[in-house]
Amino acid sequence: MEHLPSEIILSILSFLNPIEITSLRGISKRLYKLINDNELWRRICFEQFISRHNQKRSPVGLFQNHPQIQEFRRRAEAALSAQQAWVDATATGSNNAAASDVDPREPQPLETPISSNHVEVEARERARRLANWDPTYHNESIDWYAEYIARYAKLSCNWFQPALVSDSRPNGSTIEVKGLALFGSEHVVAPLEDDSFGIWYTGHQDIDRQGRLIHKSKPGLLSIGKGDKAGVSPTIVSAVTVDNTRGKGYVVVQDHIQEIDLKTLQLSSSQQLPAKIAALSDFTDHLPLTVGTKSAVHLYDPRTKVRREQIGASESLDLMSTYPEVKANGNSLSILTTGNFDRFASLHQVGPTAIQHLFRNSTDCTSSDIVVCGRFPSLLVYDRRCFPRLKTTLYSGAQLCGLAALPHGYSSVDSEIMRRGELTMNAAQEAKSRSGYTLFACGEYSGKGSLEIYGLSDDDITVQTSTFKNRVSAAQAKMLSIANHGTRLVVSDATGAVHWIERDGQTLVRRWNINQYEQYGNQWRPSGAEVALKVLPMAQTQSSKAYEDGMLFWTGERIGLMSFLPQARFGGNNGSDWEQILDDGVxxxxxxxxxxxxxxxxxxxxxxxxxxxxxxxxxxxx
CATH class of the missing domain: 1.20.5 (Single alpha-helices involved in coiled-coils or other helix-helix interfaces)
Structure with missing residues (x-):
């Protein structure tokens, strides 16, 4: 095999299953290079999809196992089988009748040979179907081997090592985690219940330290000193964000934003807002944070804190002419007295839950648009250059609590046609090259999960190009968090399930429940009461084993990791190892x-x- 042309070797590999293919990588460097070919694994992912979905995409089904649905399918299959049997019997009778009129002594014509273009036509049809299925956009770089692992490999659940409380509480008790954020590619950070700050190790260099709490600040570091209830806000999903460039963390504590130096675990600064903070955007270099309070949206730039500290009270009053929306009454007076002079946009309805910044691509952060969702029926879009003026609204009708975005255009019509595999190759490529933005939102509508997709124009974001809302088959309960994970969306719901869904918003890739399952009569139900309030894909750009990086999730009390490995990376499937370590005195x-x-x-x-x-x-x- 070593001396065969590459085309023949790849043709031979097409007859092997993925496990057999990967077992050949250690034979030679040439085979290793051929087996790691990106196009090979793209084709394997497509073939696995075809075999699992019976040559058509199946929607995310809520009622797949319902008895009435199964009975309907059984009757439909029986009717189709009876019809096919009648057609076969009719065709057999016709052939027998025709054969009886043929004189066996006469020479018979040879069978019609297969057309020489048949193979080419089949190859073109296969390429067209592959182009319709391919979820990647134009110029999007994807590691298809990592995609195959994330789509079809076995999953395991890991729990991070919990922290112990101080001596003032019962010895051996653990501290609840109150947030989740990534620091670089090897660390996870989060505020803790005792107002301390913790750092966990997730890298591959030191296997013995994986999942362990390696640094923890002193208790009370984040406290704002206003009583026992002045600690980290327990109900905010986005309570912490990280500036990886400067090594700073920003934590929401009631109406304050506490800045932490992640290298020394010391408090760098503290900024107060007029009201309790309800939502916080992710940090992006060279852009201010967007902060949502109960009734307003603020822009907060940590780089201006030095200037604010140097401004006196008399000089602060002169800034009212610069920001005419700041008036000396109510919350606006609080802005003047606290030294926070960021402009703000008032909300007519209270309750923001998530904030998303839109960018043209992952490296060029040139977009100035901000999207806010919450317990109100529309998504609010602001332009940072014209803030606080509202740019446009996108009507939803659902109560949304999670946002994600892609710097690519979206058309619900093209998406549905591609889901059925009916677009031509040129049309499919054109659909994936469309400029604009794709905004994903998740939440609740009439007691069920709602997954929504909005297409926005690149030139003028006020133009809404397309909308798709999946409120039937998305999830059985409220969807809590959403994120981009490779070529898929990952969404968590209120039953503890985590769904990986294609970018069309309908096709289920895989599902996993973070709880164990136990049998109740004839049904299997989750035995635990955990739900993933936030899902966060781990960074894979700097990892030598990218396929081993999984999905972080936060339950409101502890942090876990779903790995695409048959065995848990650390801590055991249920964290039993950590519980054994902390068992003394519990x-x-x-x-x-x-x-x-x-x-x-x-x-x-x-x-x-x-x-x-x-x-x-x-x-x-x-």
Missing amino acids: DSIRRREEKIYGETMKRALERSADEVRWMSGLGLGS
């Missing part, structure tokens, strides 16, 4: 009672939600 009875109470309340809420959905389907819901 009140096991109290922990068991808390677990039973949580599971009982989870089942009660699930039954109540099922009843509401059932009554809504009958038209009797409120």
Whole structure:
């Protein structure tokens, strides 16, 4: 095989399964290079998709296993089988009748040879279907081997090492984690319940330290000193963000933004806003943070804190002429007294939950658009250059709590046609080269999960080019968080499930529940009460083993990692190793009672939600 042409070797590899192909990588350098070919794994991903979905994309199904659906399928398949049997019998009778009129003594014509263009036509058809399926956009670089691992490899769940409380509490108790963010490519950071700050190691260089809490600040570092309830806000999903360039972390504590030096774990500065903070954007170099309070949206630039500290009270009053929207009443007076002079946009309806910055691509942060969603029916779009004026709104009708975006255009019509595999190759390439933005949103609509896609124009973002809303088959319960993961979307819901969905918003790639499953009668249900409030893909650009990097998730109390490996990377599947380490002095009875109470309340809420959905389907819901 070593001396064969590359085309013949790749043709031979097409007859092997992926496990057999990867086992050949160690034979020679030439085979290693050929087997790592990106186009080879792209074709393998396509073939796996075809075999699993029976040559058509299957939607994310809520009622795939419903008895009535299964009975309908059984009857339809029986009817099709009977029809096919009748056609075959008719064709056989016709052939027998025709054969009886033929004189066997006469010479018979040879069979018609297969057309020479048949192979070419089949190859072109296969290429067309592959172009329709390919989820990548124009000039998007994708590691298809890592894609195959993320789509079809076995999954394992890992829990990060918990932190211990101070001596003032029962010895051995653990501290709840109150956020999640990535620091570089090898560390995870988060604020803790005792107002301290922790750093966990996730790199591949030191396997023994993976998942361990390697640094923790002193308790009370993040406290703003206003009583026992002045610690890290427990209800904010985006409570922490990181500036990797300067090594700074920004943590939401009630109405303050606390700046942490991640190298020394010391508090660098503290800035107060007029009201409690409800949402915080991710940090991007050279751009200010966008902060959402209960009734307003603010721009906060950490680089201006030195200038603010040097401005006196008398000089602060002169800034009212610069920002006419700042008036000396209510919350605006608080802005003057706290030294925070960022412009703000008032919200007519309270409750922002997520903020997303739109960019033209991952390296050129030239866009100035900000999208805000929350407990109001529309997404709000602002232009940073014209802030606080509202640029446009995108009507949703759902209560949204998660946002993600791509610097590529979107058309719901083209997406649906490509999902059915009906576009030509040129049309498919043109659809994937469209300029603009794609905005993904998740949340809840009438008790079910809602996954929504908005296409926005590149020239004028006020022009909405297309909209798609999946409110039937997206998820059984409210969707909590959404993120881009390779060529897929990853979404978590209120049942503890994590879904990987194609960019069309309908096709399910795989699903995983972070809880264990136990049998209740004839049904299998999650035994735990954990849900992933936030999902965050790990950075893969600097990793030598990119396919081993998985998906981080935060449950509101602890941090976990879903790895695309058959065995857990650290801590055991259920964190039993960490629990054994921390078992000394732990009140096991109290922990068991808390677990039973949580599971009982989870089942009660699930039954109540099922009843509401059932009554809504009958038209009797409120």
